[in-house]
Amino acid sequence: MRGELPQLTLTQAAAALQRGETTATALVEEALQRAEAHQALNAIAWLDPSDALEQAAARDRARQTGQPAGLLHGIPLTVKDLFNVRGTKTQAGSRAPLPPFDDGLPEALAVTRLREAGAVILAKTNLQELALGLTGENPWTGDVKNPRDPARQSGGSSSGAAVAVAVRIGLGALGSDTAGSIRLPASFCGVVGFKPSYGRVPTAGSLPLVPSCDHAGPLAQTVEDVAVLFSVLAGIPPVPLALERSPRLAVPRAYLEGRLTRPVRIAFEALLERLASAGAHVCEVALDIPDPTVVFAPLRAESALIHREALEACPERFSEPVRTALLRGFEFRAVDYLAARKQQLHMREGLHQAMAHAEALLLPAAPCVAPPRGTTCIELESGQADLRQAILWLTLPAALGGLPALALPFDQVEGLPIAVQVIAPFGEDARALQVSYWIERILRS
Numbered sequence: 001m002r003g004e005l006p007q008l009t010l011t012q013a014a015a016a017l018q019r020g021e022t023t024a025t026a027l028v029e030e031a032l033q034r035a036e037a038h039q040a041l042n043a044i045a046w047l048d049p050s051d052a053l054e055q056a057a058a059r060d061r062a063r064q065t066g067q068p069a070g071l072l073h074g075i076p077l078t079v080k081d082l083f084n085v086r087g088t089k090t091q092a093g094s095r096a097p098l099p100p101f102d103d104g105l106p107e108a109l110a111v112t113r114l115r116e117a118g119a120v121i122l123a124k125t126n127l128q129e130l131a132l133g134l135t136g137e138n139p140w141t142g143d144v145k146n147p148r149d150p151a152r153q154s155g156g157s158s159s160g161a162a163v164a165v166a167v168r169i170g171l172g173a174l175g176s177d178t179a180g181s182i183r184l185p186a187s188f189c190g191v192v193g194f195k196p197s198y199g200r201v202p203t204a205g206s207l208p209l210v211p212s213c214d215h216a217g218p219l220a221q222t223v224e225d226v227a228v229l230f231s232v233l234a235g236i237p238p239v240p241l242a243l244e245r246s247p248r249l250a251v252p253r254a255y256l257e258g259r260l261t262r263p264v265r266i267a268f269e270a271l272l273e274r275l276a277s278a279g280a281h282v283c284e285v286a287l288d289i290p291d292p293t294v295v296f297a298p299l300r301a302e303s304a305l306i307h308r309e310a311l312e313a314c315p316e317r318f319s320e321p322v323r324t325a326l327l328r329g330f331e332f333r334a335v336d337y338l339a340a341r342k343q344q345l346h347m348r349e350g351l352h353q354a355m356a357h358a359e360a361l362l363l364p365a366a367p368c369v370a371p372p373r374g375t376t377c378i379e380l381e382s383g384q385a386d387l388r389q390a391i392l393w394l395t396l397p398a399a400l401g402g403l404p405a406l407a408l409p410f411d412q413v414e415g416l417p418i419a420v421q422v423i424a425p426f427g428e429d430a431r432a433l434q435v436s437y438w439i440e441r442i443l444r445s
Helices: 002-007 010-019 024-037 049-064 109-116 159-166 183-189 223-234 262-277 292-306 308-313 320-331 334-354 387-401 429-444
Strands: 044-047 076-080 120-125 173-177 192-195 215-220 248-251 281-284 360-364 377-380 383-386 405-413 416-423
Touching: 010 024, 010 223, 024 044, 024 049, 024 076, 024 120, 044 159, 049 120, 076 109, 076 159, 109 120, 109 173, 109 223, 120 159, 159 173, 159 183, 159 215, 173 192, 183 192, 183 387, 183 405, 183 416, 192 223, 192 429, 215 223, 223 405, 223 429, 248 262, 262 281, 262 360, 262 405, 262 416, 262 429, 292 308, 292 320, 292 334, 292 387, 308 320, 334 387, 360 429, 377 387, 383 387, 387 405, 387 416, 405 429, 416 429
Parallel strands: 076 120, 076 173, 248 281, 248 360
Antiparallel strands: 044 120, 173 215, 192 215, 192 405, 360 416, 377 383, 405 416
16 A cells, blocks of 8 residues: 555545555655655755654544544645744745734644644645745745756745645645635646635735735645645535536636637637537636736735835845835825725626626636746747736736636646636635536546
8 A cells, every 4th residue: 555655635545544544654654755755846845754753643543542533634734834833933935034924823723724624734835935926936945846847937826835736745735825826836737726715714824915815725636635625724514526517617718818828728728628528518708807917016015014124124135026026015005005906896796797607717727838947928829928917817817806716737738737727706615616626527537
């Protein structure tokens, strides 16, 4: 069994633990071996093997003595180094002093929920500085490298979380998503990433970036795995994943016009044809929303306020791109900020309108495959474009509107993964998971 452990998904491992076919200790030992084997990818920010093995041994003793076991009993997980984990220091990929953000908690509430469900908190993962960025590159802690090709970006800011899942350093991860920071790394690294509805998973005890857009959510190997993690993180019963009928899927083709690279366009259209052949009703819809990048810009005022004291006292302890982005937040007037907050509601309404006659909205999670590290521009169908702007066009709407959105790998382009983004109405997290599960089953058939 030991040799088969790397192939187990979280759900399969939980079942194997319940049947007595493996132990928490064996799962943790395997994860530690993988962490050592993949050190060069720079996914891990903190790891104490002794602590992880002690946690695992305690879980094994509890099971042997018949103590009640939670959904994640004995499952090793990683946590983005944006969340407080007791016994560790949160660095957030930065050298700047961090503001108080624990809300009186010794540990982030989401992490505590994982622990109470029986999870082994294996390690903390690296991220882009202060969770501000989409490439996975960090001058202070080093770049997190793509597991498919270390010369390429892993995506940000939950870079280490996605890479850890991809190379099975643990069986799932806790990440955060303000503008795409779960979904983009999931797409670039070929794993499943779920951004739940705004506020559905508590962010208390994590360092905020843009509080009006900050989401916490899981990454794992399968939709079933992220559904289990989501139920624990949200404090709700397990989500039933089966759909009663084939879904109605809305596609905003006009919104996507000229916004993708040619290979991603071809693969996405092929996916739509496959889903239609499997019984889905695929319809084209208009997506009447404001420019998401324009709406998002004034919300940087929230980030500037969070880091104001450090920016004034020691600006040199922020990397130049992050410092520039934070300082830009001071340039907006109160009326600009309030208008942006109002536009967030328009964003939600526009997305809901596009799904008025469908279960979910589909669009690519990224416009391209993972580009080489250091890339700032890419070639779209419409011509050269800024990489950040091109990504945000796809990921920001769901973040601004607070809607649940899941990134699901569906194909490869030249050996690199691409993902479809499944967006459901606000509060309909179960629907996002169910539609994604249906699509995943079609892809595996």
